[in-house]
Amino acid sequence: MLLNYLTFIFSLFLSYVNLQDRPAFKGGKSRLDSFIANTIIYPEYSKFNCLQGSVLISFQLDHTGRIFNSGVEKGFGLDLDDEALRVIRLTSGKWIVPASFDTTQFLSIPINFSLREYDCESRSKEEIKEAINAYKAREELSNAVINFYSQKDTSKTREGELRILELKEQLGYNDTFIERVIRQANQKLKQGDKESACEDFLFIRRIGSDKADKLLALHCQIRK
Numbered sequence: 001m002l003l004n005y006l007t008f009i010f011s012l013f014l015s016y017v018n019l020q021d022r023p024a025f026k027g028g029k030s031r032l033d034s035f036i037a038n039t040i041i042y043p044e045y046s047k048f049n050c051l052q053g054s055v056l057i058s059f060q061l062d063h064t065g066r067i068f069n070s071g072v073e074k075g076f077g078l079d080l081d082d083e084a085l086r087v088i089r090l091t092s093g094k095w096i097v098p099a100s101f102d103t104t105q106f107l108s109i110p111i112n113f114s115l116r117e118y119d120c121e122s123r124s125k126e127e128i129k130e131a132i133n134a135y136k137a138r139e140e141l142s143n144a145v146i147n148f149y150s151q152k153d154t155s156k157t158r159e160g161e162l163r164i165l166e167l168k169e170q171l172g173y174n175d176t177f178i179e180r181v182i183r184q185a186n187q188k189l190k191q192g193d194k195e196s197a198c199e200d201f202l203f204i205r206r207i208g209s210d211k212a213d214k215l216l217a218l219h220c221q222i223r224k
Contacts, residue, residue: 021100022101023061023065023095023096023097023098023101023107024095025091025094025096026065026095026096032091035090035094036087039090039191040083040087040111041083041184041187041188042083042113043078043079043080043082044079044184045078045079045138046078047115048118049128049131049134049135050115050118050119050123050127050128050131051076051078051080051131051132051135052080052113052114053076053112053113054113055072055075055076055080055081055084055085055110055111055113056072056073056074056108056110056111057070057071057072057084057085057108057110057111058070058071058073058106058107058108059071059088059106059107059109060104060107061095061101061103061107062097062103063097063099063101064093064097065092065093065094065096065097066092066093067088067089067091067095070085070089072084072085073108076132077135078132078135079135083111083113084111086193088111090191090192090193138171141167141170142171144164144167145164145168145171145173145206145207145208146207148160148161149206149207149208150206168207168208173209178204178209178211179211181200181203181204181212182200182211182212182215184200185198185200185201185215188200189219194219197220198220198222201215201216201220202220
Protein backbone atom coordinates (compact mmCIF):
# COMPACT_ATOMS: atom_id res chain seq x y z
CA MET A 1 0.00 0.00 0.00
CA LEU A 2 2.81 2.38 0.99
CA LEU A 3 4.73 1.46 -2.18
CA ASN A 4 1.74 2.29 -4.38
CA TYR A 5 1.30 5.64 -2.61
CA LEU A 6 4.98 6.52 -3.04
CA THR A 7 4.82 5.54 -6.72
CA PHE A 8 1.81 7.82 -7.20
CA ILE A 9 3.55 10.75 -5.47
CA PHE A 10 6.69 10.21 -7.56
CA SER A 11 4.67 10.18 -10.81
CA LEU A 12 3.04 13.48 -9.81
CA PHE A 13 6.48 14.93 -9.10
CA LEU A 14 7.78 13.83 -12.51
CA SER A 15 4.74 15.39 -14.20
CA TYR A 16 5.34 18.65 -12.33
CA VAL A 17 9.03 18.69 -13.25
CA ASN A 18 8.18 17.96 -16.87
CA LEU A 19 5.72 20.88 -16.97
CA GLN A 20 8.26 23.17 -15.36
CA ASP A 21 10.79 22.27 -18.07
CA ARG A 22 8.39 23.04 -20.92
CA PRO A 23 8.33 26.39 -22.74
CA ALA A 24 5.26 28.54 -22.18
CA PHE A 25 3.75 31.33 -24.23
CA LYS A 26 3.96 34.67 -22.44
CA GLY A 27 0.59 35.14 -20.76
CA GLY A 28 -0.30 31.46 -20.90
CA LYS A 29 -2.38 29.27 -23.18
CA SER A 30 -5.36 31.63 -23.23
CA ARG A 31 -3.11 34.43 -24.49
CA LEU A 32 -1.71 32.10 -27.15
CA ASP A 33 -5.20 31.08 -28.28
CA SER A 34 -6.20 34.74 -28.45
CA PHE A 35 -3.08 35.66 -30.42
CA ILE A 36 -3.72 32.91 -32.97
CA ALA A 37 -7.41 33.78 -33.35
CA ASN A 38 -6.67 37.49 -33.83
CA THR A 39 -3.75 36.94 -36.20
CA ILE A 40 -5.21 34.45 -38.68
CA ILE A 41 -6.09 35.94 -42.05
CA TYR A 42 -8.29 33.27 -43.57
CA PRO A 43 -6.76 32.35 -46.96
CA GLU A 44 -8.90 33.43 -49.87
CA TYR A 45 -9.13 30.18 -51.82
CA SER A 46 -9.98 28.06 -48.78
CA LYS A 47 -12.45 30.65 -47.49
CA PHE A 48 -14.47 30.75 -50.71
CA ASN A 49 -14.33 26.97 -51.15
CA CYS A 50 -15.28 26.01 -47.57
CA LEU A 51 -11.95 24.35 -46.85
CA GLN A 52 -11.38 24.11 -43.12
CA GLY A 53 -9.72 21.94 -40.52
CA SER A 54 -6.60 21.72 -38.40
CA VAL A 55 -3.00 22.18 -39.55
CA LEU A 56 -0.25 20.88 -37.26
CA ILE A 57 2.89 23.03 -37.14
CA SER A 58 6.13 21.84 -35.54
CA PHE A 59 9.02 24.07 -34.51
CA GLN A 60 11.97 24.49 -32.20
CA LEU A 61 12.73 27.25 -29.72
CA ASP A 62 16.03 28.68 -28.63
CA HIS A 63 16.52 29.89 -25.06
CA THR A 64 15.51 33.44 -25.99
CA GLY A 65 12.10 32.18 -27.09
CA ARG A 66 12.73 32.61 -30.80
CA ILE A 67 11.42 30.04 -33.29
CA PHE A 68 13.60 28.14 -35.72
CA ASN A 69 13.17 25.04 -37.92
CA SER A 70 9.41 25.56 -38.25
CA GLY A 71 7.39 23.56 -40.74
CA VAL A 72 4.08 21.87 -41.52
CA GLU A 73 3.92 18.53 -39.75
CA LYS A 74 0.44 17.64 -40.98
CA GLY A 75 -1.58 19.76 -43.38
CA PHE A 76 -3.69 19.78 -46.52
CA GLY A 77 -1.26 21.03 -49.16
CA LEU A 78 -3.37 24.21 -49.36
CA ASP A 79 -3.07 27.89 -48.56
CA LEU A 80 -4.23 26.93 -45.04
CA ASP A 81 -0.80 25.37 -44.46
CA ASP A 82 1.01 28.58 -45.41
CA GLU A 83 -1.17 30.70 -43.15
CA ALA A 84 -0.78 28.33 -40.18
CA LEU A 85 3.00 28.46 -40.58
CA ARG A 86 2.94 32.26 -40.88
CA VAL A 87 0.93 32.62 -37.67
CA ILE A 88 3.21 30.34 -35.65
CA ARG A 89 6.31 32.17 -36.89
CA LEU A 90 4.80 35.41 -35.62
CA THR A 91 4.89 33.97 -32.07
CA SER A 92 8.69 34.02 -32.25
CA GLY A 93 10.15 35.85 -29.27
CA LYS A 94 6.91 35.54 -27.31
CA TRP A 95 7.89 32.34 -25.46
CA ILE A 96 9.41 31.79 -22.03
CA VAL A 97 11.94 28.98 -22.28
CA PRO A 98 13.36 27.41 -19.08
CA ALA A 99 17.15 27.13 -18.90
CA SER A 100 16.77 23.37 -18.49
CA PHE A 101 14.78 22.97 -21.72
CA ASP A 102 16.39 20.84 -24.44
CA THR A 103 16.29 23.11 -27.52
CA THR A 104 16.73 20.13 -29.85
CA GLN A 105 13.15 19.10 -29.03
CA PHE A 106 10.33 19.90 -31.43
CA LEU A 107 7.08 21.40 -30.23
CA SER A 108 3.80 21.01 -32.12
CA ILE A 109 0.76 23.27 -32.18
CA PRO A 110 -2.48 22.74 -34.15
CA ILE A 111 -3.91 25.78 -35.93
CA ASN A 112 -7.65 25.41 -36.41
CA PHE A 113 -9.48 26.98 -39.34
CA SER A 114 -13.24 27.17 -39.10
CA LEU A 115 -15.85 28.90 -41.26
CA ARG A 116 -19.22 29.70 -39.73
CA GLU A 117 -20.86 32.23 -42.03
CA TYR A 118 -20.21 30.76 -45.47
CA ASP A 119 -22.92 28.08 -45.63
CA CYS A 120 -20.24 25.39 -45.60
CA GLU A 121 -22.55 22.80 -44.06
CA SER A 122 -24.19 22.36 -47.46
CA ARG A 123 -20.91 21.37 -49.14
CA SER A 124 -20.52 17.63 -49.72
CA LYS A 125 -17.30 15.66 -49.16
CA GLU A 126 -17.04 15.22 -52.93
CA GLU A 127 -17.21 19.00 -53.47
CA ILE A 128 -14.54 19.55 -50.84
CA LYS A 129 -12.29 16.95 -52.46
CA GLU A 130 -12.79 18.56 -55.87
CA ALA A 131 -11.86 21.97 -54.43
CA ILE A 132 -8.63 20.56 -52.97
CA ASN A 133 -7.70 18.97 -56.31
CA ALA A 134 -8.60 22.21 -58.12
CA TYR A 135 -6.26 24.15 -55.83
CA LYS A 136 -3.31 22.01 -56.89
CA ALA A 137 -4.21 22.41 -60.57
CA ARG A 138 -4.61 26.15 -60.00
CA GLU A 139 -1.04 26.37 -58.68
CA GLU A 140 0.27 24.96 -61.96
CA LEU A 141 -1.68 27.53 -63.98
CA SER A 142 -0.50 30.31 -61.69
CA ASN A 143 3.11 29.21 -62.19
CA ALA A 144 2.58 29.37 -65.96
CA VAL A 145 1.46 33.01 -65.62
CA ILE A 146 4.42 33.88 -63.38
CA ASN A 147 6.90 32.16 -65.69
CA PHE A 148 5.55 34.10 -68.67
CA TYR A 149 6.05 37.49 -67.02
CA SER A 150 9.51 36.50 -65.78
CA GLN A 151 10.68 36.01 -69.39
CA LYS A 152 12.52 38.68 -71.28
CA ASP A 153 10.30 40.70 -73.61
CA THR A 154 12.08 39.35 -76.69
CA SER A 155 10.98 35.81 -75.87
CA LYS A 156 7.27 36.65 -75.63
CA THR A 157 4.86 36.17 -78.51
CA ARG A 158 1.43 37.60 -79.18
CA GLU A 159 -0.09 34.12 -79.10
CA GLY A 160 1.60 33.42 -75.80
CA GLU A 161 0.34 36.66 -74.33
CA LEU A 162 -3.24 35.91 -75.38
CA ARG A 163 -2.98 32.49 -73.78
CA ILE A 164 -1.72 34.04 -70.53
CA LEU A 165 -4.55 36.58 -70.53
CA GLU A 166 -6.99 33.68 -70.84
CA LEU A 167 -5.32 31.92 -67.93
CA LYS A 168 -5.50 35.07 -65.80
CA GLU A 169 -9.20 35.38 -66.53
CA GLN A 170 -9.68 31.70 -65.65
CA LEU A 171 -7.80 32.17 -62.38
CA GLY A 172 -9.69 35.34 -61.55
CA TYR A 173 -6.56 37.50 -61.52
CA ASN A 174 -8.47 40.72 -62.12
CA ASP A 175 -8.42 44.14 -60.46
CA THR A 176 -10.81 43.01 -57.72
CA PHE A 177 -8.56 40.08 -56.85
CA ILE A 178 -5.49 42.32 -56.79
CA GLU A 179 -7.23 44.79 -54.47
CA ARG A 180 -8.04 41.94 -52.08
CA VAL A 181 -4.41 40.78 -52.08
CA ILE A 182 -3.24 44.33 -51.35
CA ARG A 183 -5.71 44.64 -48.45
CA GLN A 184 -4.48 41.32 -47.11
CA ALA A 185 -0.85 42.46 -47.38
CA ASN A 186 -1.66 45.71 -45.57
CA GLN A 187 -3.24 43.66 -42.78
CA LYS A 188 -0.02 41.71 -42.46
CA LEU A 189 1.97 44.93 -42.29
CA LYS A 190 -0.18 46.03 -39.34
CA GLN A 191 0.65 42.72 -37.65
CA GLY A 192 4.34 43.42 -38.11
CA ASP A 193 4.68 40.70 -40.73
CA LYS A 194 6.62 42.63 -43.35
CA GLU A 195 8.05 39.51 -44.96
CA SER A 196 4.68 37.96 -45.87
CA ALA A 197 3.25 41.34 -46.90
CA CYS A 198 6.14 41.85 -49.32
CA GLU A 199 5.59 38.36 -50.73
CA ASP A 200 1.99 39.36 -51.51
CA PHE A 201 3.06 42.63 -53.13
CA LEU A 202 5.68 40.79 -55.16
CA PHE A 203 3.14 38.18 -56.26
CA ILE A 204 1.02 40.96 -57.78
CA ARG A 205 3.98 42.11 -59.85
CA ARG A 206 4.77 38.53 -60.88
CA ILE A 207 1.31 38.07 -62.39
CA GLY A 208 1.83 41.08 -64.61
CA SER A 209 0.38 43.99 -62.63
CA ASP A 210 2.09 47.19 -61.47
CA LYS A 211 -0.60 48.01 -58.88
CA ALA A 212 1.65 47.08 -55.94
CA ASP A 213 4.90 48.56 -57.28
CA LYS A 214 4.70 51.69 -55.09
CA LEU A 215 4.05 49.55 -52.02
CA LEU A 216 6.99 47.31 -52.93
CA ALA A 217 9.27 50.32 -53.18
CA LEU A 218 7.92 51.82 -49.94
CA HIS A 219 7.90 48.76 -47.67
CA CYS A 220 10.10 46.15 -49.33
CA GLN A 221 12.89 48.13 -50.95
CA ILE A 222 12.25 46.19 -54.17
CA ARG A 223 12.28 48.14 -57.37
CA LYS A 224 12.05 47.22 -61.03
